[in-house]
Amino acid sequence: MHLVPADRADRRTIDGHRVCEAIEAIGDAEHVRTWADRFSLLADPKRLALLLALHRTGPLAVSDLAIATGMNDPAVSQALRLLRAAGVVAGDKEGRVVRYRVVDDDVRLLLKQCVADGG
Amino acid sequence: MHLVPADRADRRTIDGHRVCEAIEAIGDAEHVRTWADRFSLLADPKRLALLLALHRTGPLAVSDLAIATGMNDPAVSQALRLLRAAGVVAGDKEGRVVRYRVVDDDVRLLLKQCVADGG
DNA sequence: TCAATACCTGCGCAGGTATGCAGCTATGCA
């Protein structure tokens, strides 16, 4: 198999066959980017705290999240907007209160793994 | 239980008891930060590609990783330095070749989950 | 000793991102 793109086919390799395996292992670039973006959403302590709270406690209002995490309301709101735009959380409006919950299964698994580690 | 710190105990809550649950759910701040940092390491497509290659293919040399990912050597080297400093990968020197491998079990689980999703 | 290879490091630039502040909209209640 010649999986090495033409623009770098002339470079010297150490373990030639392994390079092809590695390219195969990495897989589709789009898939990698999707997961990198997912990890990026969890890479901020504030956002991760919000998600952990939502994951383990269930639907929570914005201002309650703000009190629980020590953030101010706009900061929570913006974090949730980001997560909502990515399809990770969804909000249910009840009067003037919006309760958010986690709706992404992949993220749920990641959070579960995070909780399993002595959390 | 009064888990709400004094500096924000006077703020009005929507679901008072849930705030305490949420604080408990978030857990230790140090733990959250540790995981956020972990996720941060996987949040870059290039780094994630490197880790996927190492995870699925086994020990690989720096220049082979560079060819497989399309990065240039210094970029790979710097990414590996970051991962090495975080204890995620380790390098075995053989003459002038250094082969890296994944050594962090938590990260391995995350990568496995990433691979499991149609990768 | 000289040259080539494999890898590492420091530096500077460009681009992205979090954060605080002020102000806005919408709902509930009297």
Add this chain to the structure above:
DNA sequence: TGCATAGCTGCATACCTGCGCAGGTATTGA
């Protein structure tokens, strides 16, 4: 209608981060 509350948005600032370039170290082989 008037007012307080819940949440959202825009903007400016400071910060972080990835990336390429140039140059340095260590090992191999002639």
